[in-house]
Amino acid sequence: MSGILDGKKILVMGVANNRSIAWGCAQAMAKQGAEVIYTYQNERLKKFISKLVTDEDRLIECDVSSDDSLEAAFGEVAKRFGKIDGIVHAIAFAKKEELGGSILNSTRDGFSQALDVSAYSLLAVAKEGVKILNNPSSIVTLTYMGSDRALPNYNTMGIAKAALESAMRYLARDLGEKGIRVNAISAGAMRTLAVSGIKGHADLLKISQSETVDGVNVTKEEVGNTCAFLMSDLATGLTGDVIFVDKGVHLR
Numbered sequence: 001m002s003g004i005l006d007g008k009k010i011l012v013m014g015v016a017n018n019r020s021i022a023w024g025c026a027q028a029m030a031k032q033g034a035e036v037i038y039t040y041q042n043e044r045l046k047k048f049i050s051k052l053v054t055d056e057d058r059l060i061e062c063d064v065s066s067d068d069s070l071e072a073a074f075g076e077v078a079k080r081f082g083k084i085d086g087i088v089h090a091i092a093f094a095k096k097e098e099l100g101g102s103i104l105n106s107t108r109d110g111f112s113q114a115l116d117v118s119a120y121s122l123l124a125v126a127k128e129g130v131k132i133l134n135n136p137s138s139i140v141t142l143t144y145m146g147s148d149r150a151l152p153n154y155n156t157m158g159i160a161k162a163a164l165e166s167a168m169r170y171l172a173r174d175l176g177e178k179g180i181r182v183n184a185i186s187a188g189a190m191r192t193l194a195v196s197g198i199k200g201h202a203d204l205l206k207i208s209q210s211e212t213v214d215g216v217n218v219t220k221e222e223v224g225n226t227c228a229f230l231m232s233d234l235a236t237g238l239t240g241d242v243i244f245v246d247k248g249v250h251l252r
Helices: 021-031 043-050 067-081 108-129 155-178 201-210 220-231
Strands: 009-013 035-040 059-061 084-089 133-143 180-187 242-245
Touching: 009 021, 021 035, 021 084, 021 133, 021 220, 035 043, 035 067, 043 059, 059 067, 067 108, 084 108, 084 220, 108 133, 108 155, 133 155, 133 220, 155 180, 180 220, 220 242
Parallel strands: 009 035, 009 084, 035 059, 084 133, 133 180, 180 242
Antiparallel strands: none
């Protein structure tokens, strides 16, 4: 049976382990026929993704906080795979001290790092991505509704996600003429490494579940299926949008 991504090559950036939303996206796209390529930040983190992806040729080192690393990584993607059809940007980071209590706990260095890694990195990835993306193609990033709501403890990351969503819209405007669509998925809360860094994350998960329309939290597989759709030619009319995949939590 053919899939909606047959013949497409997709780069996934940000898989930390098998509970990552990025891994759910990668699996869903692979099921739809995509050839998936992965990046990892450094050798220390490579050991985790190597447990999930046994084909070393599909693993490429990339630190998004370094322009040199990005240029080298995308050059390596082009060398090994040629042109690609999509990029999943699932990268965010803030120091733990930035994710608890009052926003006044934010520091200049912590704020700058969070904005650089979590928001500017999308622009940096796109700058390199345009060199090897086909027409049509798709870029998808991951966000959270803490971007426009002052949720408990999310703090600096909420501000970073707001910047990420704005960057996504500007990219959608400027990359459209190249046939590149840019969208964001606002995923519901689930047990991931990223969520575990937020103070009171267990309560966040419980509250999120109580506010879903069916009392069940969204899964990484459900988010992944939406990502697969956005990567496919079925979504050529969609760009510059934030798609909520959270079982209706954003309605409350």
